[in-house]
Amino acid sequence: MRLAALPVLAGLIAWFEVRRQPASFRLLSFALVFLTAADLASLLRGAARDCLLVAASLIFGLFAIEAAAYVMKPGQIIVSSDGETVRRPVIGWGPERAGRFHSQKSDPKTGALIYSADYTIDSNLLRETHSADVKSTIAFFGDSITFGVGLNDADTLPQQFADLEPEERVINLAFTGYGPQHFLREMETGLFDSVIGPQPRLFVFLTTPWHAERTSCKASWVVSAPRYVLDNGEPVFKGSCYKGAALQLQQFLWNSAAYHLVFDPDRQKANHDDIELYIRILLAAVDLAKTKYGVPTLIPFLRSSDEYLRGTGFTNDEITARLAAGGAHVVDVSLLREESAGAKISIPGDGHPTALANRLRAEMLRAYISHDLAYTLRVPTADAVSARQN
Incomplete structure (x- = not known):
């Protein structure tokens, strides 16, 4: 029985590590590795058994540390459809x-539902947006905020x-976890040119300084994201953030609750060079x-x-000025005044924008465009036409 358990235990470890599910899979893997080492030790004798007992003790220590970190770390339970x-x-x-993908998030402590939403992905593999059927396009690039995590x-x-x-014609090219490096790489490669069409009017990219964690490859989920480094002050594409052995190591570390709890707060902290790269x-x-698309x-x-x-040596105002x-x-579009007045601009327990926040921001963008970029609209004002001609 002890011998027959070994391939079963090995298979379960491989299954958890490949699927990376559930959220506690690394904790389960450590438990199974401990059981495997203990089982092997029971089959051996002498020095080999002693070595395996020491190894099993160390693995149990890792399991205990991971278990404590898993309990202590801020938790979340997100359940999404396969293929999202x-x-x-x-x-x-x-x-x-x-297709349509369902996603819901719950508080792990109380079980209370934080959000429940359906995301419709169209034939271009983009978040569905209903708008005019015309050739010219206003394209929104961006991350989960623009994609609309937690919202229908x-x-x-x-859409607002x-x-x-x-x-x-408005399209949503954003997706969860993307950053400025995606915006740049998508244009460099022409990835969405066929969707944008031959007559783009305006590109929109919502951003915030903490996007620097993504452009510097410090965020835990950007292992396969485009990576840029500065060469004489200009960003140069260098492949993905991590690959090969470095990719395997980072994925192993970032799937550990203990690593996140102990090392992430300092490791992800932005420095001057990170913000500079983000701006560049x-x-x-x-x-x-402007040069490739004329927008x-x-x-x-x-x-x-x-x-x-x-x-970091930067302020919000200095970044926007640059x-x-x-x-x-x-x-x-921070909506600080609206928030201080009591407006619910973030989904409680999550932090992504509410439908109200998106409506307010859409109105702000429309007002700005109508005043300063009206020539990009299909029905520009007389002042806008004059401005464009000048």
């Missing part, structure tokens, strides 16, 4: 297929904007949008806390 996120070339990950299709920022501008990647994207870039900006930027000087149209 898979590995994809160029950008690292994205939806596997068209009608409540995403691109499309509802305010029914004459425009955004400026390169703004320039490429301006509108950047809705979410201010980060002063604490986050402390020690972006504006580089040709971006920057709009502060």
